[in-house]
Structures are given as structure tokens and as C-alpha cells.
Amino acid sequence: MSENVANFPQPSASKEAKDVGGVAGQRLKSFLERIERLTEEKESLMEDMKEVYAEAKGVGFDVKIMRRIIKLRKMDPEKRREEDELLALYSAAIGLA
Amino acid sequence: MSENVANFPQPSASKEAKDVGGVAGQRLKSFLERIERLTEEKESLMEDMKEVYAEAKGVGFDVKIMRRIIKLRKMDPEKRREEDELLALYSAAIGLA
Amino acid sequence: MSENVANFPQPSASKEAKDVGGVAGQRLKSFLERIERLTEEKESLMEDMKEVYAEAKGVGFDVKIMRRIIKLRKMDPEKRREEDELLALYSAAIGLA
Amino acid sequence: MSENVANFPQPSASKEAKDVGGVAGQRLKSFLERIERLTEEKESLMEDMKEVYAEAKGVGFDVKIMRRIIKLRKMDPEKRREEDELLALYSAAIGLA
DNA sequence: ACCGTGGTTAGCTTTC
DNA sequence: GAAAGCTAACCACGGT
Numbered sequence: 001m002s003e004n005v006a007n008f009p010q011p012s013a014s015k016e017a018k019d020v021g022g023v024a025g026q027r028l029k030s031f032l033e034r035i036e037r038l039t040e041e042k043e044s045l046m047e048d049m050k051e052v053y054a055e056a057k058g059v060g061f062d063v064k065i066m067r068r069i070i071k072l073r074k075m076d077p078e079k080r081r082e083e084d085e086l087l088a089l090y091s092a093a094i095g096l097a
Numbered sequence: 098m099s100e101n102v103a104n105f106p107q108p109s110a111s112k113e114a115k116d117v118g119g120v121a122g123q124r125l126k127s128f129l130e131r132i133e134r135l136t137e138e139k140e141s142l143m144e145d146m147k148e149v150y151a152e153a154k155g156v157g158f159d160v161k162i163m164r165r166i167i168k169l170r171k172m173d174p175e176k177r178r179e180e181d182e183l184l185a186l187y188s189a190a191i192g193l194a
Numbered sequence: 195m196s197e198n199v200a201n202f203p204q205p206s207a208s209k210e211a212k213d214v215g216g217v218a219g220q221r222l223k224s225f226l227e228r229i230e231r232l233t234e235e236k237e238s239l240m241e242d243m244k245e246v247y248a249e250a251k252g253v254g255f256d257v258k259i260m261r262r263i264i265k266l267r268k269m270d271p272e273k274r275r276e277e278d279e280l281l282a283l284y285s286a287a288i289g290l291a
Numbered sequence: 292m293s294e295n296v297a298n299f300p301q302p303s304a305s306k307e308a309k310d311v312g313g314v315a316g317q318r319l320k321s322f323l324e325r326i327e328r329l330t331e332e333k334e335s336l337m338e339d340m341k342e343v344y345a346e347a348k349g350v351g352f353d354v355k356i357m358r359r360i361i362k363l364r365k366m367d368p369e370k371r372r373e374e375d376e377l378l379a380l381y382s383a384a385i386g387l388a
Numbered sequence: 389a390c391c392g393t394g395g396t397t398a399g400c401t402t403t404c
Numbered sequence: 405g406a407a408a409g410c411t412a413a414c415c416a417c418g419g420t
Contacts, residue, residue: 024190025190025191025192027350028187028190028191028347028352028357029190029191031343031346031347031352031357032191032357032360032361032364034343035340035343035344035357035361036361036364038336038339038340038343039340039361041336042333042336042337042340045329045332045333045336046333048329049326049329049330049333052322052325052326052329053326055322056319056322059318061284061319061322062280062284064277064413065277065280065281065284066284066319066322066323066326067412067413068281069281069284069285069288069290069323070323070326070327070330072285072290073290073323073327074327077291083258083259086256086259087259087262087263090125090255090256090259090260090263091263091266092122093121093122093125093126094122094125094126094129094263095122096263096266096267097271124253125250125255125260128246128247128249128250128255128260129260129263129264129267131246132243132246132247132260132264133264133267133268135239135242135243135246136243136264138239139236139239139240139243142232142235142236142239143236143397145232146229146232146233146236147416149225149228149229149232150229152225153222153225156221158222158225158381159377159381161374161395162374162377162378162381163222163225163226163229163381164395165374165378166226166378166381166382166385166387167226167229167230167233169382169387170226170230170387171230174388180355180356180359183353183356184356184359184360187352187353187356187357187360188360188363191360193360193363193364194368218384219384219385219386222381222384222385223384223385226385258399258400261398261399284319287315287316287319287320288316288319288320288323289316337410337411355409389420390419390420391418391419391420392417392418392419392420393416393417393418393419394415394416394417394418395414395415395416395417396413396414396415396416397412397413397414397415398411398412398413398414399410399411399412399413400409400410400411400412401408401409401410401411402407402408402409402410403406403407403408403409404405404406404407404408
């Protein structure tokens, strides 16, 4: 297990609270801001997606089914075929319609 | 990677669909029923929990805060202390109130 | 919106920290303990479920497929049929295998 | 409840399976592709975020705490203050450290 | 009464 | 292979 090597200098007597961390503080802030920027962009895209779904729903498409389709299209065809086969086998074995 | 050793016998000519799997089918069914039974019990408990929260809310307690308290009580005190300390350190370093 | 009617008495000068809340504190504690008891039982059941899945996996069943079966068995047959039909319709419409 | 107004024409005798849906099929495909494009972009951003966290971790920062900080910075300060106050009140009431 | 939002839970991925 | 963290689906609540 690695210790927090970024542990702040822990100055025994810092006069200014804002100095806590010093350079490390700047570094941390930078990381956080990068994350926050990316998060904003991500949320923007998620908004867009919601709008697309809403529009599709507005013209009568079933969103839940659309999601299933998206998933299916994303899957490897071979893997999908195998899983479906196994599902059919299990279903038959227990008498599930 | 281990193959599905429980692969059903795959009789080339089973007369009855319900026979697919045979003994394995019975075994599978048993597993599924055990899971389903446990799931029912779990859902019953979750219902009970919801009722407790509802009652607490009814007499004016804030459910969200209650959940936070539950979480805190569940945490190892030492670990919690360490995390809070680190949080305070980081907060100070970036000037977060 | 209702205020927190359970707001504690907020004694202006409580000598003992443990007196904060008084009767309400007792009430809160009781709620929390009920929740925690139920949570324990729930987690125990979840452990049991994990064990069942592990056992099934141990004899060669595919856990992921088992989960799908469980879901299917839980669904209303009519609703399931409708969804599958819609899925087939959409799939055909976009030329998905 | 609104019916699926986008229900496909359901031609009683479509000669070509790929014709199912016709115009609606094109429309659906378009929606799906828009979603998939946005999803790709989102996943790319998520990759970036993971890299930032990995880099931060690499120089010794605690990722879990960073996430807590991000959350705190995102919260409305006033709301946060209120919740913390309530948490403190409840904690005191039940004698939680 | 429905829509939208927030929170919780379950499933999947990845790490150890 | 087990455990943890993250993501996506589900659900219930509050708002309009």
C-alpha cells in the first residue's frame, strides 16, 4: 500500500490558512478544475441525449425499447448469439415460455 | 476460463421440450427458486424499511439526514476520522469553505 | 412544504450534550436502530443469494443468464410479450439482425 | 397514456423485411445514431476523467477524497450549511461522535 | 395526474 | 477469483 506521497508539507506554523498545501494545493486545484470541466461537458452531452430521447418519444417511439436496441447494437454479435442461445436453453430446461 | 460444465445433455432428439436439460433443469429450477425466495424476503424487509422512514418523516425527521447518519454509524470510526481529516486538509489547500 | 416539526427543542443552554433533543433524540435513535436491524437482515439475505449464485456457478451454470431468467420470470407475461414484439418491430425497421 | 403514435404502418403484407417501418424506420435509425454519437463522445470524456484521476492518484492524492471535494464544490453553499447543521443536531441528539 | 428529478439498487468492469 | 468502484436502470417522491 502506498502512502499519500502528495501529503502536504504540513508546515508546523503556517501563518496563512490559504497557504496550507502550497504548491500541492495548486496542483490539487488544477486536477479538480480539469475534472469539473470534463464533467460539465459530459453533463451537456447527457442533456443532449435526453433531448433526443424526448424528441423520439414525442413522435411516438418507446424510449425503453430504444435503449434495448442501443444495447443490442453495441454488443458483439457473436457474444450476443451465444447468450441468447444459452438463455433459450435455460428457458426450455425450466419450462419458461 | 472454465466452460459451462453444467451444459445440458443436449439430447439430439428430445420428444418433450420440458425434458430439455433433464436433471440439470431440475437443478437450475431449484437454484432459481431459492434465489426468488430470498429476493421476496429481501423485498419484504425493504418495504419495512420504507415504512420506518415514512413514519420518521411523518413525525418531522429529515430522511436524507437520517440516511447520512446511518452511513456514518456504519463506518469504522478510525477510518472515518482519517478521511475527514484528509478532507479538511484538501479543503484548506484549495480554499474551500 | 412542511417544516421539520420534529425540530428539537433547541434548549438555549443545555448543560449536557447528550441532552440535545431529549425525547426526540430517543425517538430518532429508535428509528435508526430499527433501520439498522432491518439492514442487517437484508444484508444477510444478500449474502445468501451470493452463495446460491456461487454454488450454481460452481456446477457450471452461467450466472448472468440466470439473472436474465429471474428477471423474465418476474415480468408480467403480457407486458413482456408486448415489449418483445415492439423490440422485434424496431429491430426489423432498422435492419438489426 | 398516449399510444405509440409512431407505430409503424404495419403493412399487412410487406414483401421485404427491410421495408418494415419504412420512413419511420429511417427516423428511428436517425435517432439511434444521434444517441450513439453522443454516447461515444461521452465515453471519451469519461476516459479523460479517469486519466486525470489516475494522474492525481499517481502523485499521491486520494481519489475518494477528491470526489467528495468535487461534490461539495458542486453543492449550493446555503443548502450544504443547512444540511450539515441538521446532521450535527441529529448527531448530538443520539450521541454520535 | 403526469412529468421530471433525485436517490437507490443492481449489474458490470476493473483492480488487487 | 474476490472485492471495490462506477455506470446505468429502476423507483418513488415532489412539483407543476
